[in-house]
Every structure is written in C-alpha cells, then in structure tokens.
Amino acid sequence: MDERxxxxxxxxxxxxxxxxxxxDVVLSVAEGAHDLTVAVAEKLGERGANPLVTYDSDEVSRAYLTAYDGEFGTGEHELAMIENADVYLRLGGGRNTSALADVSGEVRQAYATASAELREARMKTDWVSTVHPTRSLAQQAGMAYEEYRDFAYDAILRDWESLADEMAEMKNVLDSGSEVRIEKEKTDLTMSIEGRTAVNSAASVAYDSHNLPSGEVFTxxxxxxxxxxxxVPMTVNGKRLRDVSLTFEGGEVVDFSAGVNEDELETILDTDDGARRLGELGIGMNRGIDRFTDNILFDEKMGDTIHLALGRAYDACLPEGEEGNGSAVHVDLITDMSEGRMEVDGEVVQRNGVFDWEEGFEG
Amino acid sequence: MDERxxxxxxxxxxxxxxxxxxxDVVLSVAEGAHDLTVAVAEKLGERGANPLVTYDSDEVSRAYLTAYDGEFGTGEHELAMIENADVYLRLGGGRNTSALADVSGEVRQAYATASAELREARMKTDWVSTVHPTRSLAQQAGMAYEEYRDFAYDAILRDWESLADEMAEMKNVLDSGSEVRIEKEKTDLTMSIEGRTAVNSAASVAYDSHNLPSGEVFTxxxxxxxxxxxxVPMTVNGKRLRDVSLTFEGGEVVDFSAGVNEDELETILDTDDGARRLGELGIGMNRGIDRFTDNILFDEKMGDTIHLALGRAYDACLPEGEEGNGSAVHVDLITDMSEGRMEVDGEVVQRNGVFDWEEGFEG
Known part of the structure; x- marks a missing residue:
C-alpha cells in the first residue's frame, strides 16, 4: 500500500x-475508499477506539431511491448509531461521480428533507470529511490516476500546524475589520463583516474545521x-456552471447571468429568500492545491482564490444568539484572485495572489 | 446484472x-457482496423499509485487530444501531477466505468475548445470513466462477414453501420419536431426542430459520x-479436518481421532465441558446442494448428509425452561449418508439417502 x-x-x-x-467512531466509506479504510482502521486500533464502518455507496443509494415509492422515513437504527458516536469520519472516493445522475431532483430533495435529523445529529459529533483519491475523481479532474494521487496528497499532507499559524493572520484581519472589497476584471464587490467571527479552517475539529484537506479562512x-x-467553473447538482456573474443591491442578488446552464443558476437563486444572499466569504490559502479539479473540497481551498456561497451561513461565524442567513442551499462559487485584489477597510490585504505579510507583496 | x-x-x-x-434494516455486507447489496437495496426501497449498510470487510477487521493493544470494548454506537434494528441481514462473500489468517487465536477470542453483547442483540432481531457467490468462495470450493454461481443459486433459489412441507414430515418423525440411530461404515451411534423439538429450517425467520440457503431439520x-x-472434510478455524472419528459414552466423547490436524480437534474438545457433548443433530434436505464446497452454510444442508455439532445447543429445540448443552463452541461435523441408514425408534427413516416417504425407498 502507498505509504501516503x-x-x-x-x-x-x-x-x-x-x-x-x-x-466510538463511525467510518462512512464510499465504494472506492477501501484502502484508506484499512489504514484508518489500523490507526483506530492503535488509538484504542471502537470503529463501525458503514458503506456509503452511490449505486446502493440509487437502487434504493429509485425503487422507493412513498414518504421517506428516518431509520431509528441509523439515528441511534450517530447519536451514540463521538466521531464521524466520511471517507469519500467513489467509482463514478455520476452514479446518481438518473435520480430525479424531487426524489433527492425528498430524501434530503427526511434525513434532516440524521444530518443534525452528525453535526453534533466530531465529524470530518475527506476523500481517498480514486480513478473516478481523477477522471472528474481530467487527470491521470498517478498524477491525481500526487495532487491529492500534496493538498492533504500539509504541515497543518504551520498553515494554521499563517491563517491566524488572516483571521485577525477579518475579525478586526468591518468591510471587505474585492476588485478584479468585471468585479467590484463590497460587503460588511462587522461583528462577525472568522473561522481558521485548519482541517481539525479543534479549529471548528471539518474538511481534510482544508486551508481557508471564512466568515x-x-x-x-x-x-x-x-x-472558475463548478459542477453544481450535476450541472456545469461557468462564468457566473451576480449583481447585488442591499445584500440581495438583483441581476445574474451564466455562460452555460443559466437556468440551473436561476433554480438555485429561486430556492428561497436566503438563496439570493451570501452565507459565506472564504479565502483559499492551501498552496498545496495548485489547480482546479472540479471538486469543491479542493477547489475552494486553493491559494489565490476567493469563494462566496449563496445561502446558509455557518453558526460559528455569528455572534451568540444572532441568526445568520438561512437557506436550504449553500452553493459555493469561486473567483480566481491571481490577478485582482482584496481590501479590508481600505487596506490592501491580498494583491495578485500575494498576502500583505508575504514576501513579494507590493504595498 | 445477472437476473438471479x-x-x-x-x-x-x-x-x-x-x-x-x-x-429498520441493517445490511452487513462483505467486500465482494456489492451487487447483491444493490439488488437488496432496491427490494428494500420497494417494500418501504429503511436500510443502513455496514461494511463487514475482513481486511479492515484484520488491520484493526492486529493494531489493537489492550482490552477490546463494545462500541455503544454499534450496540444502539443493532438494538434499534428490526432486521439484520448479513451478506457474506469476501475476496479472500484467508484474509484473517495471521490474526492470532488469542486476539480473535478476546474480540469475540468483548462482542458478546453485540451478538446477543443481533440474535434478538429477525436476522438472516446469506452469501453472494464470489470468486473467492468459488476458489474455496475448487470450482470455476460461473460453475460456482450456478451451484450457489441452485441452492438458494429453491421452492422454499414446498421444501418446508417436505421437511415438516421429518420434523414430525423427530418430534414424536425418542431415539435416533445412525449406521454406516465405521459408524453406529444412538442418541436420545426424547422431549426435544425439531426446527424445520426453511430459510425463513417465520420458521426460526436464519440461513439462506437452509434446508435442514435439526434438534x-x-x-x-x-x-x-x-x-466429509471441513475447515474449522482455518484448519482442515478430515476423517474425524468420535466415540461417545454417557453422552460424552471418550475417544477421538482425525486423519489430519488431530491437535485442532483436541483443542476444540478441550474448550470446556460442553465441547465434548453434542448440541445438534441436523439432517440435510436441500437437494439443490449436490456437492461439498468447504462452506458450512452449504455443506450441512446438503441432501444425503447428517451433521452433528459439538457444543452449544439451540434454545428452540429445548422444552421451556430447560438448559441445553452449553459451550463457547458450536462445531458442525458432517457424515455422508448416501450409503447408510438412520432409524428413529427402530423404524428406518432414511436409507442410502432416500427418505421413507420418497419414491425409491426400500422399506
């Protein structure tokens, strides 16, 4: 087995x-994640934890979802399992990223609604999502398998402690700032971050961060x-979105366009009121990620990028008791900042992909 | 996918x-059982059940067991899952029947002991064990893959209702009988079945039967x-046993021998007091099983065979309140009855593999 x-x-x-x-650890593993599951089981053995492995197969889900006729229920056995778990690890990496392509949007939506209680319970555990690099993900990225594995491990096997220190600088800037401005070609956007708390997403539950890889600061x-x-092109709900442009007034999207699949963008914006407002501003700082691979887990963490999400905001960014933007959706959209700049309260913090504390930054 | x-x-x-x-259904699936899992998920969708799929991989277990150092615990998440399940389906069929070969007997024993509570909880559900025919099982049987699939489906896809009717005859004979005698080459054995109740093991929880395939009557x-x-040769704890001979006096083994691995037989007999007494007499009646494949799930159900188990007896065979033979082991051993006879209270019930209610029986 590859040492990585x-x-x-x-x-x-x-x-x-x-x-x-x-x-008590739940390992939820995708079809292609067997080798990583074996390696994680070994580590859990060394640590003296109690693993329970669930098989999160898209092909099994498709068979179930397409055969079901009626109202979906919540399995009490699954709920009890999650409620009694301390840690929930999701090991992604399937064999076909389109395995659910012929399951209708209504059925997915109905199942997602029926599963809300399970999702809430998972969020109460120390949960982490990661992926095992599979041929299917390499194909999605347009890369050879060996090449993709190198890419994925460069992103995952960082010096996380040192990256966490660097990201702490960005968190300080955002926590003490009031207004963010982003300028680049066809872009001039301002937003308030007054009273909000940024998350130093350093790929650890100790940092309120639940993705591996991570490497972003968001508020x-x-x-x-x-x-x-x-x-940056994105696949959302199986549809490719490219060159999405949004115009905001009073916090709300008042105009939009997309290079392809504009109707999918419209469907997202029409989901509910919150879908027309931003829930997240994230600054990618993982320099191990050096290209887009059409996988949000990696793309949004890439250095030299900023992403904004339409929809639901994370509680961790909000003052105690304050409700953030609420929505059934959380759709991340990414802009390349290798030519552009970000200001906080009029001070340039990032210019052409370089931060003001880095060498090469032009003040 | 094969229609079967x-x-x-x-x-x-x-x-x-x-x-x-x-x-609420738990599907516990082995590494090679993906296709059957998809088909079962579809059926569960049609029936409106709630499946939760667990990944029962021998390679994952090996990694965990060999890395663990200390006393095994019971996962509260796993126990809660099982206690909240109505049905527990085990879909066997791995990729290597020797995947656990280098896990020491002590470690296996320690883990089995720590898992007793999980096992008890599973027995309280409507549980069924079956296998998906894999290349690994074909290899264990010494058969080509296609040949093995034909074999397995011949055993599994029976007319179970009609076999249950036939087995009811055998159950009647045993329930009303007092003494069974088995005679063949190097064999003359008598045992009492007075006051015991036979199980018509028709591969359904409705018959107290938890194997698919089944097709035996046991007491x-x-x-x-x-x-x-x-x-009939058997692999027990990874060791091949061949030509096992036992001599009983007063219900207890007083002499034994084996053609190979006699020390393994001795280890079994020395486990505890109950390991030297019989816990089961089973009569194989599944004529879809026409050869031995070194897999107890199939071998013990084969028509023209009788098996006896050293160790633990099943509660279903005992009068209310009576304790049967107790032991930590239950080891089935099989004898070929195609040349031999079984009598109940002096009446010949089976001769050379033919039952007295069948055509071709010589009274």
Missing part, C-alpha cells in the same frame, strides 16, 4: 478528528453591494 | 426476513452412545 495512505490516515485520526482511546458577510464574476 | 441476483434479493427480503414497510440430542465417522 497511511500518512493520510494518521493526519485524519490524530490531527483532524483528535480520536482518543474509547471513542459570514452581509450587506453585499456591487458585481462579481466567478471565473 | 435480483431473485436472490427477493427471496432474502420477502421469504427469509419478511421485511415490512417501516422496518438437540443427548445421551449419545457409540462411534461415528465424519467423512
């Missing part, structure tokens, strides 16, 4: 999930004004 | 487990006397 699989397992168990002896903006072009 | 996989799923869900709308004998030769 063992290193991945160690980062996941020790740095990300902070597993301790006696922890919950409001009162957005201006226009923004998202020039 | 869908038929297997239907027999499992409808005939064996009697799944109903709203049932709990006692007061065994005489000698018996088990001429």
């Amino acid at each position: 699989i063992h290193e991945h397992a160690e980062v996941l168990v020790d740095w990300s999930a902070r597993v301790e002896a006696g922890d 919950a903006p409001h009162a957005t004004e201006g226009e923004v072009l998202f020039d | 996989i869908h038929e297997h799923a239907e027999v499992l869900v409808d005939w064996s487990a009697r799944v109903e709308a709203g049932d 709990a004998p006692h007061a065994t006397e005489g000698e018996v030769l088990f001429d």
Whole structure:
C-alpha cells in the first residue's frame, strides 16, 4: 500500500478528528475508499477506539431511491448509531461521480428533507470529511490516476500546524475589520463583516474545521453591494456552471447571468429568500492545491482564490444568539484572485495572489 | 446484472426476513457482496423499509485487530444501531477466505468475548445470513466462477414453501420419536431426542430459520452412545479436518481421532465441558446442494448428509425452561449418508439417502 495512505490516515485520526482511546467512531466509506479504510482502521486500533464502518455507496443509494415509492422515513437504527458516536469520519472516493445522475431532483430533495435529523445529529459529533483519491475523481479532474494521487496528497499532507499559524493572520484581519472589497476584471464587490467571527479552517475539529484537506479562512458577510464574476467553473447538482456573474443591491442578488446552464443558476437563486444572499466569504490559502479539479473540497481551498456561497451561513461565524442567513442551499462559487485584489477597510490585504505579510507583496 | 441476483434479493427480503414497510434494516455486507447489496437495496426501497449498510470487510477487521493493544470494548454506537434494528441481514462473500489468517487465536477470542453483547442483540432481531457467490468462495470450493454461481443459486433459489412441507414430515418423525440411530461404515451411534423439538429450517425467520440457503431439520440430542465417522472434510478455524472419528459414552466423547490436524480437534474438545457433548443433530434436505464446497452454510444442508455439532445447543429445540448443552463452541461435523441408514425408534427413516416417504425407498 502507498505509504501516503497511511500518512493520510494518521493526519485524519490524530490531527483532524483528535480520536482518543474509547471513542466510538463511525467510518462512512464510499465504494472506492477501501484502502484508506484499512489504514484508518489500523490507526483506530492503535488509538484504542471502537470503529463501525458503514458503506456509503452511490449505486446502493440509487437502487434504493429509485425503487422507493412513498414518504421517506428516518431509520431509528441509523439515528441511534450517530447519536451514540463521538466521531464521524466520511471517507469519500467513489467509482463514478455520476452514479446518481438518473435520480430525479424531487426524489433527492425528498430524501434530503427526511434525513434532516440524521444530518443534525452528525453535526453534533466530531465529524470530518475527506476523500481517498480514486480513478473516478481523477477522471472528474481530467487527470491521470498517478498524477491525481500526487495532487491529492500534496493538498492533504500539509504541515497543518504551520498553515494554521499563517491563517491566524488572516483571521485577525477579518475579525478586526468591518468591510471587505474585492476588485478584479468585471468585479467590484463590497460587503460588511462587522461583528462577525472568522473561522481558521485548519482541517481539525479543534479549529471548528471539518474538511481534510482544508486551508481557508471564512466568515459570514452581509450587506453585499456591487458585481462579481466567478471565473472558475463548478459542477453544481450535476450541472456545469461557468462564468457566473451576480449583481447585488442591499445584500440581495438583483441581476445574474451564466455562460452555460443559466437556468440551473436561476433554480438555485429561486430556492428561497436566503438563496439570493451570501452565507459565506472564504479565502483559499492551501498552496498545496495548485489547480482546479472540479471538486469543491479542493477547489475552494486553493491559494489565490476567493469563494462566496449563496445561502446558509455557518453558526460559528455569528455572534451568540444572532441568526445568520438561512437557506436550504449553500452553493459555493469561486473567483480566481491571481490577478485582482482584496481590501479590508481600505487596506490592501491580498494583491495578485500575494498576502500583505508575504514576501513579494507590493504595498 | 445477472437476473438471479435480483431473485436472490427477493427471496432474502420477502421469504427469509419478511421485511415490512417501516422496518429498520441493517445490511452487513462483505467486500465482494456489492451487487447483491444493490439488488437488496432496491427490494428494500420497494417494500418501504429503511436500510443502513455496514461494511463487514475482513481486511479492515484484520488491520484493526492486529493494531489493537489492550482490552477490546463494545462500541455503544454499534450496540444502539443493532438494538434499534428490526432486521439484520448479513451478506457474506469476501475476496479472500484467508484474509484473517495471521490474526492470532488469542486476539480473535478476546474480540469475540468483548462482542458478546453485540451478538446477543443481533440474535434478538429477525436476522438472516446469506452469501453472494464470489470468486473467492468459488476458489474455496475448487470450482470455476460461473460453475460456482450456478451451484450457489441452485441452492438458494429453491421452492422454499414446498421444501418446508417436505421437511415438516421429518420434523414430525423427530418430534414424536425418542431415539435416533445412525449406521454406516465405521459408524453406529444412538442418541436420545426424547422431549426435544425439531426446527424445520426453511430459510425463513417465520420458521426460526436464519440461513439462506437452509434446508435442514435439526434438534438437540443427548445421551449419545457409540462411534461415528465424519467423512466429509471441513475447515474449522482455518484448519482442515478430515476423517474425524468420535466415540461417545454417557453422552460424552471418550475417544477421538482425525486423519489430519488431530491437535485442532483436541483443542476444540478441550474448550470446556460442553465441547465434548453434542448440541445438534441436523439432517440435510436441500437437494439443490449436490456437492461439498468447504462452506458450512452449504455443506450441512446438503441432501444425503447428517451433521452433528459439538457444543452449544439451540434454545428452540429445548422444552421451556430447560438448559441445553452449553459451550463457547458450536462445531458442525458432517457424515455422508448416501450409503447408510438412520432409524428413529427402530423404524428406518432414511436409507442410502432416500427418505421413507420418497419414491425409491426400500422399506
């Protein structure tokens, strides 16, 4: 087995999930994640934890969802399992990213609604999502398998402690700032971050961060004004979105366009009131990610990028007791900042992909 | 997908487990059972049940067991899952029947002991064990893959209702009888079945039967006397046993021998007091099984065979309140009855593999 699989397992168990002896751990594994599952099971054995492995197969889900006729229920056995778990690790990496392509949107939506209680329970555990690099994900990225594995492990096997220190600088800037401005071609956007708290997303539950890889600092903006072009293509709900442009007035999208699949963008914006407002401003700072691979887990963390999400805001960014933007959706859209700049309260913090604390930054 | 996989799923869900709308179902699937899992998920969708799929991988277990150092615990998440399940379906069929070969006996034993509570909880559900025919099982049987699939589906896709009717005759004979005698080459064994109740094991929870395939009638004998030769080879704890011979006096083994691995036989007999007494007499009646494949799930159900188990007796065979033979082991040993006879209270019930209610029986 590739030694990096063992290193991945160690980062996941020790740095990300902070597993301790006696922890009850759910390992939810996709069809292609067998080797990582074996490596994680070994680590959990060494740590003295109790693993239970569930098989999260898209093909099995498709068979179930397409055969079901009626109202979906919640399995009490699944709820009880999650409620009694300390840690929930999702090991993605299937064999076909289109395996659910012929399940209708209504059926998916109905199942997602019926599963809300399970989702809420998972969020109460120390949960972490990661992926095992599979041929299917390599194909999605347009890359050879070996090439993709190198890419994925460069992103995952970082010096997380040192990246966390660097990201702490960005968190300080955002926590003490009031207004963010983003300027680049076809983009001039301002938003308020007054009173909001940024998350230093360092791929560990100890940092309120639940993705591996991570490497972004995010907060919950409001009162957005201006226009923004998202020039990084994204696949959302199986549809490719490209060159999405949004115009905001009073915090709300008042005009939009997309290079392809504009109707899918319209469907998202029409989901509910919150879908027309921003729930997240995220600044990608993982320089191990050096290209777009059409996988949000990696793309949004890439250095030299900023992403904004339409829809639901994260509680961790909001003052105690304050409700953030609420919505059934949370759709991330990414803009390339390698030519552009971000200002906080009039001070340039990032110019052409370089931060003001880095060498090469032109003040 | 082979149409027989869908038929297997239907027999499992409808005939064996009697799944109903709203049932919470655990599907515990081995590494090679993906296709059967998809087919079962479809059936569970049609029936309106709630499936939760667990990944029962020997390679994952090996990694965990060999890395663990200390006393095994019980996962509260796993226990809660099982206690909240109505149905527990085990879909066997791995990729290597020797995947656990280098896990020491002590570690396995320690884990099995720590898992007793989980096992007890599973027994309280409507549980069924079956296997998906894999290349690994074909290899264990010494058969080509296609050949093995034909074999497995011949055993599984029976007319179970009609076999249940035939087995009811055998159950009547045993329930009303007092003494069983088995005679063949190097075999003359008598045992009492007075006051015991036979199980018509028709591959359905409705018959107290939890294997698919099944097709045997079994009871709990006692007061065994005489000698018996088990001429069907068996793999027990990874060791091949061949030509096991046992001599009983007063219900207990007083002499034994084996053609190979006699020390393994001795280890079994020395486990505890109950390991030297019989816990089961089973009569194989599944004529879809026409050869030995070194897999107890199939071998013990084969027509023209009788098996006896050293160790634990099943409660279902005992009068209310009576304790049967107790032991940590239950090791089935099989004898070929195609040349031999079985008598109940002096009446010949089976001769050279033919039952007295069948055509060709010589009275």
